[in-house]
Amino acid sequence: MARKRPATMADIAHAAGVSRTTVSFVLNDRTDVMIPEATRDRVHRAAADLGYRRNAAAQALAKQSSGLFGLVTEIVTSPFAVDIIRGAQQHAWEQDRFLLIAPSEDEQALEPAAIEKLLEQRVDGLILAATWHRAIRVPEIVKDVPCVLVNCYDEEGVLPSVVPDEVAGGRRAARAFIEAGHTRIGHITLAEGIPAQVGRLAGFRTELAEAGIVLDDDLVRAGDATAESGYTEGRALLDRPDRPTAIFCGNDRIAMGLYDAAKELGLSIPEDLSVVGFDDQEILAAYLRPGLTTVALPFAEMGAVGVSMLTAMTAGSTIDDTHVVIDCPLRIRSSVGPVTP
Amino acid sequence: MARKRPATMADIAHAAGVSRTTVSFVLNDRTDVMIPEATRDRVHRAAADLGYRRNAAAQALAKQSSGLFGLVTEIVTSPFAVDIIRGAQQHAWEQDRFLLIAPSEDEQALEPAAIEKLLEQRVDGLILAATWHRAIRVPEIVKDVPCVLVNCYDEEGVLPSVVPDEVAGGRRAARAFIEAGHTRIGHITLAEGIPAQVGRLAGFRTELAEAGIVLDDDLVRAGDATAESGYTEGRALLDRPDRPTAIFCGNDRIAMGLYDAAKELGLSIPEDLSVVGFDDQEILAAYLRPGLTTVALPFAEMGAVGVSMLTAMTAGSTIDDTHVVIDCPLRIRSSVGPVTP
DNA sequence: CTGTTAGCGCATTCAA
DNA sequence: TTGAATGCGCTAACAG
Secondary structure (H helix, E strand, C coil): CCCCCCCCHHHHHHHHCCCHHHHHHHHCCCCCCCCCHHHHHHHHHHHHHHCCCCCHHHHHHHHCCCCEEEEEECCCCCCCHHHHHHHHHHHHHHCCCEEEEEECCCCCCCCHHHHHHHHHCCCCEEEEEEEEEEEECCCHHHHHCCEEEEEEEECCCCCCEEEECHHHHHHHHHHHHHHCCCCCEEEECCCCCCHHHHHHHHHHHHHHHHCCCCCCHHHEECCCCCHHHHHHHHHHHHCCCCCCCEEEECCHHHHHHHHHHHHHCCCCCCCCCEEEEEECCCCHHHHCCCCCEEEECCHHHHHHHHHHHHHHHHCCCCCCCCEEEECCCEECCCCCCCCCC | CCCCCCCCHHHHHHHHCCCHHHHHHHHCCCCCCCCCHHHHHHHHHHHHHHCCCCCHHHHHHHHCCCCEEEEEECCCCCCCHHHHHHHHHHHHHHCCCEEEEEECCCCCCCCHHHHHHHHHCCCCEEEEEEEEEEEECCCHHHHHCCEEEEEEEECCCCCCEEEECHHHHHHHHHHHHHHCCCCCEEEECCCCCCHHHHHHHHHHHHHHHHCCCCCCHHHEECCCCCHHHHHHHHHHHHCCCCCCCEEEECCHHHHHHHHHHHHHCCCCCCCCCEEEEEECCCCHHHHCCCCCEEEECCHHHHHHHHHHHHHHHHCCCCCCCCEEEECCCEECCCCCCCCCC
């Protein structure tokens, strides 16, 4: 039978014949105060007997700290958000913290209203996470609490952030082609001007250049992050008499479209065409035939790192690296092969 | 500049020249007390001026209710968990509630320790969610709080639950084949004895029988929920001289393996072979070529319904349907075609 | 209609 | 070492 009124520390104190202070001390394992083993035992036993359970609300109120972190992200609209959540959640859990998730839908403002709700819950810190790398406008109210940006950044660069290393990722893609001996290389872009596109292409181009390969501008086609554009621009590239032997796609969905284009032309991957994608999108990249070699966007890791940074900040320790850049490893599968004459 | 000490209701009372009670009443929009418009305005204005923000911890303590729901699920290990989370989260948010997520890894016991932490947070209710439909052993402690089971059930049937209608799902799959004129039909199972397998096959078989078609036991092969088994058992089925013209797969991954088997034999889908899967697994089903017609497992909806039930329970209203069964709709894509002689 | 008062459960300062 | 007292911010009886 469940007790009508949950046991409190006062109840324990009464049962164990000590004061509430003592109970608080032993239950919180405070080492700065010496309490006889016997007393501790009595308290613990009484707590167990009464089925005592700490009241987080009371503790939060007294301590002025909830032990909660808030995470605002595009949970409903983006398949990538779940990975951020997973990483952050797991890390938070390991440090005995709960994560409060607030949905964001507005790409610009990240929902001040949602943040306000989080603040009402007195979260100890806030993570603002985007699902595509970009600059965001941070609402004024976040000034009231420690805050870190994940997969995004504020234009002023005042808030700590963790973002993927797009440039290094682009380099990795290039390296895969270089090592396979490709020189005639194409690229289908993601979108104009966004950090992901700019960074990836810059890294890609630089790495190629350092290997003595110049990326022919004619072989750079403007996609729009969809599979359709991958197909269309892929056809444009592959229909050329001097078609490239390798194509770097702005993301995995573009690569998927490119696969279709190649298949339609009777070109097989990787014999006739090598492909590298970006994102390592769950399921997609691994399940394409052949498996897509792609640069991973480590969302879970970014989420986890965000929590780490927040923990450090709330603990008062000063962060050394306030702008963390996360490595994007190459996931090697089967879509890159040696160039065949 | 952020105030050092956040404003409290007492501050507002002081500033507006009223009592704390009055402030509490107007800020909570209590309609059962009549307060002059003028007073309300003064209070609201003072609150705005002071940048007042409700303290959820204090409110929870005083009201003995946190406004939080707990969700324990296999967030780290299962790709399906995110859909439950998404559905539950979205629904909870709409009712001004936060969801506290606790990870579960133990398939049997659902982590009493995790539940204990949730209970310390004084969640108003608990959702225990599984990612594959099964019976679970519910820890004793959940007796202390309203609780609903999602995609699982307790053997005693005492706790409210929401589960998918596997049988009706199986019927839907059969119907798709029947309507396309198939009579020689195979099945690759998911696993022995689990509710999903039992229900799906029972529904499938029944629907066929009602159409005058008997499911040949020789064409029912034991898979194990993996793509590999889909390939292996698919080969076993398709290598027969009297191979089936349609195969119902226990899940989408099996269907994926079956696609490979068919491709290898030069059989094209749906011309030479019709396929129906189960799960409508994100990305996978839609991205297979051709798109996989499959029975959807509506995780998000189950999560949302779970929250609804919990809300009703915590509100004191008695639930009419304590064991909700969710419909599994057929997602029609391109893997089922008419039987070709 | 509004103010007074008394908790809610816990942490913590200060005495003893 | 332990206990008494106080405050955290808010809600809800109960008066006025």
